[in-house]
Amino acid sequence: MNRDVFIGRVGRAAMGASLPAPPAVAERLPDLPRADLVALFRDRAQEADAVVHGPMSKVGVPKAVAGIASGHGCRSFLAWDDLAAPGVHAALLRAGLERQDHTVPESGRKRHQAAYSMVDLGVTGAVAGLAESGSVVLSHGPGRPRMASLIPDVHVALLEASSLERTISYMARKKASLAAESANLVIITGPSRTGDIELHLNLGVHGPRHVHVVMIS
Numbered sequence: 001m002n003r004d005v006f007i008g009r010v011g012r013a014a015m016g017a018s019l020p021a022p023p024a025v026a027e028r029l030p031d032l033p034r035a036d037l038v039a040l041f042r043d044r045a046q047e048a049d050a051v052v053h054g055p056m057s058k059v060g061v062p063k064a065v066a067g068i069a070s071g072h073g074c075r076s077f078l079a080w081d082d083l084a085a086p087g088v089h090a091a092l093l094r095a096g097l098e099r100q101d102h103t104v105p106e107s108g109r110k111r112h113q114a115a116y117s118m119v120d121l122g123v124t125g126a127v128a129g130l131a132e133s134g135s136v137v138l139s140h141g142p143g144r145p146r147m148a149s150l151i152p153d154v155h156v157a158l159l160e161a162s163s164l165e166r167t168i169s170y171m172a173r174k175k176a177s178l179a180a181e182s183a184n185l186v187i188i189t190g191p192s193r194t195g196d197i198e199l200h201l202n203l204g205v206h207g208p209r210h211v212h213v214v215m216i217s
Contacts, residue, residue: 029169037131037164038215045134045213048190055161055217058084062091065123065156068212069097072154074120076100081143084125084158084216097121102145122148122208126159127178128171129213135189136213137171139182146184155208157188160216 042052053064065088069077076098079089093099100119104112124144126136136157140146149155165171168187171178179185192207 029173032166035131035166037166038161041129041131041134041164041215043134044132045190048134050134050190050211050213052213052215054215056215058086058216061085061158061214061216062087064214065158066091066095068154068156068214069095069121072120072210074154076119077121077123078102078116078119078145078148078152079123080125080145080148082125083123084160088123088158092121092123102147116147116151119152120154122150122152122155124148124155124157126157126213127163128175129159129164129215130166130168130171130187131164132167133189135187137178138186138188139178140184140186141182146186149186149188150207153208154210154212155188156212156214158214158216 038055045052053068054060056064062085069092074097077092078100079092083089089099097120100115101112124138127139128137129135130137136159138144138149138157149157165174188211191209191211194206
């Protein structure tokens, strides 16, 4: 079959397709024993090779993020526009890091995108934390680029302790519309992991090698 004809048929089929309705959230979630979600999240995140800082007040967050950047020798950063703590961008600029613009221009796209490979640090927020797996949940959209948590070697996620949930089921119950409202919803558990054919586990091959979670009280 002619390639253009085939692609045209696929495109027309995709335009007329509709997604099935998502399964309903269970009316009753399991009754789990009480737990300190902050402590549980910290333990599980550290088991997954993430580093947890805090909980701390919003005032201390810029200094903490700048300290993480200094510890890893970062020279440039890519960050979400809206972060849970003010002053983070300014603190990184004062520390001598260069901010990479996440808006890709119409002209010079390739040159601009090639510069992302040199970014050391990504700073994002998190809409929720999952205590039992030590995961952070990121919701992307305008001003919240996916690249910030995918490309840099170091990813720092700012997580408000009040957004911690026991499991993904509890998060889905409380934030049922989150997936539909997000351009891209991602759950991150520790650094990127890749297993090779000899069963050696390598960190940072397809994503950040270092993940830090700054928890805000």
